[in-house]
Amino acid sequence: MKTKNIEKLLSVSFLALLISVLINSCSSSKNVVKLNSDEVRNMVDSSRFVFIPERVSPLRGSSRYLTSRYDAVVKKDSITCYLPYFGRAYQAPMDPSKGGIQFTSTKFSYTATPKNNNEWQVTIKPNDYTDVEQLYFNIFGNGTASLNVVSGHRDAISFSGHIERISQ
Numbered sequence: 171m172k173t174k175n176i177e178k179l180l181s182v183s184f185l186a187l188l189i190s191v192l193i194n195s196c197s198s199s200k201n202v203v204k205l206n207s208d209e210v211r212n213m214v215d216s217s218r219f220v221f222i223p224e225r226v227s228p229l230r231g232s233s234r235y236l237t238s239r240y241d242a243v244v245k246k247d248s249i250t251c252y253l254p255y256f257g258r259a260y261q262a263p264m265d266p267s268k269g270g271i272q273f274t275s276t277k278f279s280y281t282a283t284p285k286n287n288n289e290w291q292v293t294i295k296p297n298d299y300t301d302v303e304q305l306y307f308n309i310f311g312n313g314t315a316s317l318n319v320v321s322g323h324r325d326a327i328s329f330s331g332h333i334e335r336i337s338q
Contacts, residue, residue: 207288207311210333214282214290214309217246218336221307221317223329228257230325242305242317243336249294250274251302257325271319271327273299287311309333 213219221242227233236254243250253271275296283291288311295304306318317329 205313205333209335210288210309210311210313211290213333213335214292217244217280217282219244219309219333220336221315221329221331221333223253223317223331225330226254226256227328227330228325229327230257244280244292244294245336246280248274248276249278249296249305251305253319253329255324255327257327259324261323271302271321273302275299 221244223236223240223242225233225235234256238254240253241251242253251271251273255270273296275298277298278294278296281293283293285291285308290307290309292307292309293304294307296302301323302319302321304320306320307315309315313332313334315331315333317331319327319329
């Protein structure tokens with residue numbers, strides 16, 4: 171009789187511990203640094219920020235949260251993208267290991283247009299990477315941002331997330 175009660179107590183305790191670990195790990199996974207609009211303005215004006223996507227919305231299909239770390243690093247002299255791709259591709263890559271949107275460009279145009287109330291639209295057009303025609307960022311004063319990627323060989327895809335300071 172006591173053994174059954176102890177087993178029941180242990181199983182309930184284990185379940186409660188498992189749930190608390192899961193809740194704690196989910197809540198601590200996003201340690202986003204809060205930014206103010208002056209910091210965001212400085213990053214946009216200096217062409218120096220990292221976009222971290224949290225959610226992807228393909229043109230076809232449903233949107234989903236990303237569970238791995240991806241980014242688009244924008245610097246005055248280069249842009250490096252490491253982003254996933256979900257959607258229809260009209261041309262397969264020559265190298266199968268080059269899936270997703272992975273490239274580094276050193277020849278590109280960068281245009282930052284202020285919008286209303288602490289919002290900026292940043293347009294980047296890579297000139298030395300033909301798979302991506304344009305990157306459109308909408309960046310808000312609190313650091314949240316969205317990215318639309320337009321390609322000639324694939325359906326467009328959108329990401330939502332936030333920007334961070336470059337740590338170097």
